[in-house]
Amino acid sequence: MVAAPVSAGSQPALRWAGRWACLCVAALALAQSAPGALAGQQIVGRVVASDGTPLEAVAVEAWDAQRRIAARSTDRAGLFSFPADIAARAVTLRAEALGFEPLRVDVVPGRTNYRLVLQASPITLEGLTVEAVDFCELDEDPVARLLWERARARYRRGLDTLGVATYLAEADTVVPREDLGPLQLPELALSQRGSASVLRFAWTRRIAREGYAYKIKRTDAPRPYDSWVYPPLEADFAPHFVEDEFGEWHRLVLEGRTADSWSVAFCPRDDGRPFIKGRLIIAADTTIRSAEWVFETPEPVEHAGGRAFFHAPEEGAAAYLLPAEGLTWREVPGGLYRQHYERYEGWIVAPGDSVPLLPLRRRTERARAGN
Numbered sequence: 001m002v003a004a005p006v007s008a009g010s011q012p013a014l015r016w017a018g019r020w021a022c023l024c025v026a027a028l029a030l031a032q033s034a035p036g037a038l039a040g041q042q043i044v045g046r047v048v049a050s051d052g053t054p055l056e057a058v059a060v061e062a063w064d065a066q067r068r069i070a071a072r073s074t075d076r077a078g079l080f081s082f083p084a085d086i087a088a089r090a091v092t093l094r095a096e097a098l099g100f101e102p103l104r105v106d107v108v109p110g111r112t113n114y115r116l117v118l119q120a121s122p123i124t125l126e127g128l129t130v131e132a133v134d135f136c137e138l139d140e141d142p143v144a145r146l147l148w149e150r151a152r153a154r155y156r157r158g159l160d161t162l163g164v165a166t167y168l169a170e171a172d173t174v175v176p177r178e179d180l181g182p183l184q185l186p187e188l189a190l191s192q193r194g195s196a197s198v199l200r201f202a203w204t205r206r207i208a209r210e211g212y213a214y215k216i217k218r219t220d221a222p223r224p225y226d227s228w229v230y231p232p233l234e235a236d237f238a239p240h241f242v243e244d245e246f247g248e249w250h251r252l253v254l255e256g257r258t259a260d261s262w263s264v265a266f267c268p269r270d271d272g273r274p275f276i277k278g279r280l281i282i283a284a285d286t287t288i289r290s291a292e293w294v295f296e297t298p299e300p301v302e303h304a305g306g307r308a309f310f311h312a313p314e315e316g317a318a319a320y321l322l323p324a325e326g327l328t329w330r331e332v333p334g335g336l337y338r339q340h341y342e343r344y345e346g347w348i349v350a351p352g353d354s355v356p357l358l359p360l361r362r363r364t365e366r367a368r369a370g371n
Contacts, residue, residue, distance in 0.1 A: 042112065046077070046078045099121060161353075163352055164320075171187075234327060238321055251267045253265045293305055326341070326344070
């Protein structure tokens, strides 16, 4: 027996059409619920410099349409990964490290492997003048102040009774001005640093009295010379950027914004003594990504400054504003610049008036951290 043909308006045709429509709607809903990798697939990748060199300790963030949902730090080979539950929600990957331009890439549905190439970001010493606009000549910006207030609310304060310490990898170099930046470093040396609460409190009191630098005589050259000592804003004094005193001593101006961050310039209210001016980069979720500053002093002018880069705190976690990387520089006799780079392993915060003890490290850990 030959089956009768089914016309477009027949009941069987309508039933099949209805089933097909349901399948299409289900497939569309699945695609919309998983904008990144397919269900069960993780995202893996590698971060390299423009010459192909793998980059260690780069912060790689996964974002959905509105907020950061996870963050990772690359290993020695420049590798990172996000598990399937994060990959399924990710819309954008963002990578950033001290000395490089930040990079944003869209997550492509079904793609699980990414190669992120970072371009070098030169250090400029010209301050905050962009397109002939000196932001430090502008009045306080209420929008910038609000952004800063929201950013500082993301972090714990009150390190007055706490000690901090960390292992770190560091390098000192003396370079011409055009080579400033942590890009051509020798092998990093393993070290550690820390501070008791009394030291940070002493810095705050000294800044209130004398400004952001005090003069000393250095002897690390063939002949002694006058120089300045600056607060360690790139290290354990970085929480200063969210403290009350910082807000009282500076005017804040909205310098600009990108698709995922704001740049807030800070300028001194009192420029009659050594001061700092610079910028804070505040992410779309109002966490602080980085700080950059220059010191302004009387003679001798050393064109000193620094940068601090911060990893994102874990979702819902209360964190102190302690950096992942720090870089400082100052001019030395002869016209060259001494720069000091530090990459911090992870800060320990403990109550008490002394520096916390760091855990002992195995030999393999020491070797890995030093490279």
